[in-house]
Amino acid sequence: MKSFKLNNGIEIPAIGFGTWQIPDGNEAYQAVKEAITAGYTHIDTAAIYGNEKSVGKAIKDSGLDRSSLFITTKLWNTERGYEKAIAAFEKSLNDLQLDYLDLYLIHWPANEAQFENWAEINADTWKALEYLYQQGKVRAIGVSNFPKEYLKKLLETATVVPSINQIEFHPGYLQEDTVALCQSNTILVQAWSPLGSGRILQNETLLKLAQEKNTSVGQLCIKFALSQGILPLPKSTNPQNIKRNLDIDSFDLTESDIQRIRAFPEMGFSGSDPKKVAF
Ligand SMILES: NC(=O)c1ccc[n+]([C@@H]2O[C@H](COP(=O)([O-])OP(=O)(O)OC[C@H]3O[C@@H](n4cnc5c(N)ncnc54)[C@H](OP(=O)(O)O)[C@@H]3O)[C@@H](O)[C@H]2O)c1
Numbered sequence: 001m002k003s004f005k006l007n008n009g010i011e012i013p014a015i016g017f018g019t020w021q022i023p024d025g026n027e028a029y030q031a032v033k034e035a036i037t038a039g040y041t042h043i044d045t046a047a048i049y050g051n052e053k054s055v056g057k058a059i060k061d062s063g064l065d066r067s068s069l070f071i072t073t074k075l076w077n078t079e080r081g082y083e084k085a086i087a088a089f090e091k092s093l094n095d096l097q098l099d100y101l102d103l104y105l106i107h108w109p110a111n112e113a114q115f116e117n118w119a120e121i122n123a124d125t126w127k128a129l130e131y132l133y134q135q136g137k138v139r140a141i142g143v144s145n146f147p148k149e150y151l152k153k154l155l156e157t158a159t160v161v162p163s164i165n166q167i168e169f170h171p172g173y174l175q176e177d178t179v180a181l182c183q184s185n186t187i188l189v190q191a192w193s194p195l196g197s198g199r200i201l202q203n204e205t206l207l208k209l210a211q212e213k214n215t216s217v218g219q220l221c222i223k224f225a226l227s228q229g230i231l232p233l234p235k236s237t238n239p240q241n242i243k244r245n246l247d248i249d250s251f252d253l254t255e256s257d258i259q260r261i262r263a264f265p266e267m268g269f270s271g272s273d274p275k276k277v278a279f
Helices: 026-038 052-062 082-095 118-134 148-157 176-184 204-212 217-227 239-244 255-262
Strands: 003-005 011-013 042-044 070-075 101-106 138-144 164-168 188-192
Touching (some): 026 042, 070 082, 082 118, 101 118, 101 164, 118 138, 118 148, 148 176, 176 188, 204 217, 204 255, 217 255
Parallel strands (some): 070 101, 101 138, 138 164, 164 188
16 A cells, blocks of 8 residues: 655555444444455544444454554544543543554534634644644644634644644545645645545546546546545445455546546535534
């Protein structure tokens, strides 16, 4: 598996396995086991997904050396603030049965729709992540769903520059301003819903392009994210799709294919605008 190098020098496998909406218990356990068997070494979960225990069990049972895996989880919105964030981190670590994390993210910023002091809350939460990083409990720290203005504000007080911003990104939803700010500040962008959570898989232009390349729309979307210097996190519980989503070297995307995809009008947006969400 290829990798990206983060701004603190650590390597992160270039495709991660997403686990949102995979129920805790056998389903999450089997999906993660299947993914590891297929060759994923990078797993993305979150406290709010409710499946950290099963993800952790699958990791443990894989028998792989801990250092060969890259595990991410995220701080949920109810746990913002310095003390609560540290406690939430410890709970996630415990649920995952791990003694360190590779990446810990603030899942969503406190936003202006809910908090007058949103910037202060985010700065305070970030301090907790900096502390965990400095203690060596996590190898890299980052944010998720931080739009350009929120990231700029955070950078004013941060002593550690986030390594990652995990945002919605797929054909038809490129968030160009946020991506540009991240990329000019050495912050790697991760694509959540790189397949538009399934909403863009029937797009006719993508289907046609996939057919021309003898591949699937899912694989095309994954390769497209990578072509933009963005790390995709495809999710699947289907063993065939799990394998397929790593098989992206059998076709090429030309500059003209990429421009065609970049030119799509907005489609497949989840509807979750970080500045407006009420959670
Ligand atoms: N930070 C955040 O706020 C945030 C928000 C959303 C998501 N995420 C992360 O991003 C990950 C991915 O996003 P997502 O779960 O929304 O969706 P996604 O990966 O964009 O799409 C998943 C959907 O596509 C289907 N699929 C996967 N591979 C396929 C293929 N090769 N061919 C056809 N269909 C395929 C899956 O069905 P099958 O299971 O049947 O294959 C599922 O319905 C999440 O799991 C999570 O880890 C983060």
